[in-house]
Amino acid sequence: MSSVPGAAAAATEELAPVRASWRPTPAHTRATLAGLGLVAVAVMWRRPELLVFGTPLLAVALWGLLTRPEADPVVVAGARHLTLREGQATRWVAEVGPAPGVEDVGLALMPTPFTEYEPAVREVAVSAGAGEEPLELAVACRSTRWGRRVLGPAVLAVSGPFGAYRWAPDVVTTPPVTTVPLPDHFDARVPVPRPDGLVGQNRSHHPGDGGEFADIRPFRFGDRLRRVHWPVSVRTGELHVTATHADQDSEVILLVDAMHDIGLSQGTGGRSTSLDNAVRAAGAIAEHYLRTGDRVGLHVLGARELPAVGSAAGKNHLRRVLDTLARTRSADGTFADEKRLRAQLRHRVPSGALVVVLTPAISSDVLSHALALSRRGISVVTVDTLPPEIARPDVDPVLLGTVIPQAAESPDAAGLAWRVRLLERAHEMRRAREAGVPIVPWAGPGTLDLVLRDLGRRSRAPRVVSR
Known part of the structure; x- marks a missing residue:
């Protein structure tokens, strides 16, 4: 999150797992049907030119079928932070674990009111390399107004070789993100008129234990010795103590x-x-x-x-x-x-x-x-x-x-x-x-x-x- 301007300082949330299964893509279905149809017509009607067009389509469809991924990838997705302040940003992240047959991963996020995105098109895609590192796709989301809003929903897709099979859930939703208001700068130098609590930093109208000077008065039974004001006591010949205003909260x-x-x-x-x-x-x-x-x-x-x-x-x-x-x-x-x-x-x-x-x-x-x-x-x-x-x-x-x-x-x-x-x-x-x-x-x-x-x-x- 350090790379995202105005990133939230809250704890990172755990991403939720996403479930789906491998399904043939419309392109793979069209290539299979078109290839079979062209080859069948070419054989039946002895049209070699149709065989030239149909054989490559049928070969690609057959190769996509033979290289179909067997295992489902491990995918987790969601917002990194569920609590923000106005102007702070988080990331909508999808992590795809390494799996055989995974070639490309794409993520598209639906727009949300009062949210700015990076990239602005809200779409990212990556290609799987030869390494064993998980793939991560992220869209930075900056909330510009207080409230509770759901980021997304998002459309996530993982494709196999030749784009023949695709692993894609319907939509991916996450819990709503709470954006608390960014309080304006406010400072009151005048205390609350009538504090009535037992503790606090406001000066009470009544004397008591506190930190603000009120008066110097003669010693009475029950006064603490640490309150004795020695300069006045020595000058007058009688014990005097320092009186203070009580500290109360409001x-x-x-x-x-x-x-x-x-x-x-x-x-x-x-x-x-x-x-x-x-x-x-x-x-x-x-x-x-x-x-x-x-x-x-x-x-x-x-x-x-x-x-x-x-x-x-x-x-x-x-x-x-x-x-x-x-x-x-x-x-x-x-x-x-x-x-x-x-x-x-x-x-x-x-x-x-x-x-x-x-x-x-x-x-x-x-x-x-x-x-x-x-x-x-x-x-x-x-x-x-x-x-x-x-x-x-x-x-x-x-x-x-x-x-x-x-x-x-x-x-x-x-x-x-x-x-x-x-x-x-x-x-x-x-x-x-x-x-x-x-x-x-x-x-x-x-x-x-x-x-x-x-x-x-x-x-x-x-x-x-x-x-």
């Missing part, structure tokens, strides 16, 4: 709105949809807070057969979060999806958690849920994931077709409908901001700093909440 709950996928996705380095922005932003936020020792939970709103990920910490939990994001699929917009969304919005949220809602703000139910959480006294931040090129009245007709499927039939009516929806969206977002729910566009590093700072000040101020 809980971050990510709500990813998958009810709509708006825009045109071109993979890494190109245009992105609203769901692309939400998934990559969620991965970046989860990676940042899990590395700082906090707990992160994930709820994908509107997704089918995708259970919620409970709040936990650690590197293994980051893998679970990214795998869940990779399996995210947008809803179909049916009544069942809306019913499922209402059930998912009844999830439990602890009072001290930070809730980050990633939504294009097209579904009013998601914004209403964020507003309801804020009224309960929970710290809520809404990240607007709608692509900027779509959140404008004069949207490109091609992009408008991804939002309204009937845009090609009546572009004027579709454009008017989208402008009206943008006005309603702006009104709903303004009401949410006035109610205390901050809404910020995703901008990578520092996106949440100013918002978290304001939420921290607000959390320390007295307020009335609804229970």
Whole structure:
């Protein structure tokens, strides 16, 4: 894999064996029938010129029959890696063990969306030499978008002498390859407003054992001697100790709105949809807070057969979060999806958690849920994931077709409908901001700093909440 740019660093998967049997090729069948027919006609009708044409065909067919391979070759095939990150590459490999009668091996891979190939034609072929080394055919596959996709299927063929017999399975399929999102670079320099855990790196508002200085106070029963501040104790004649703020962890709950996928996705380095922005932003936020020792939970709103990920910490939990994001699929917009969304919005949220809602703000139910959480006294931040090129009245007709499927039939009516929806969206977002729910566009590093700072000040101020 070192020769493949952007190769994955995951462990290499075991290739699966492929079963088939030797069968005569159509060319061998045609040569046999044509040779026999021409020779028979030449003998019966005394036509020597037909004998000249039929004898070579019959000789080649007879030679191919006599040299027919007896043993089946040992063939294993599949993708080298089943887990990638966006932009990483793997290889679809077929290994053919040495066997008598094997002359040529060919491999052709069917196209897969959001995948780049090397060679671009997705076809490779090799000829067997005189050595005993196994033959290997490989097509490099680079995944350009998160998700679960099957590479292929592939068509594999092994031919014998003169191309008379071919060993070829129908199609070769492999398990789906999971491409986890490549998180955007994100770094929050402001801590979570109200940490409520027992361990972590966030400064608590309460004194306790920690690493951040709080005050120097007189010694009390139970204080440890290593906390004694000797310069002040000597100067005042009484023992004084150093007080610190407690270190606590916080809980971050990510709500990813998958009810709509708006825009045109071109993979890494190109245009992105609203769901692309939400998934990559969620991965970046989860990676940042899990590395700082906090707990992160994930709820994908509107997704089918995708259970919620409970709040936990650690590197293994980051893998679970990214795998869940990779399996995210947008809803179909049916009544069942809306019913499922209402059930998912009844999830439990602890009072001290930070809730980050990633939504294009097209579904009013998601914004209403964020507003309801804020009224309960929970710290809520809404990240607007709608692509900027779509959140404008004069949207490109091609992009408008991804939002309204009937845009090609009546572009004027579709454009008017989208402008009206943008006005309603702006009104709903303004009401949410006035109610205390901050809404910020995703901008990578520092996106949440100013918002978290304001939420921290607000959390320390007295307020009335609804229970």
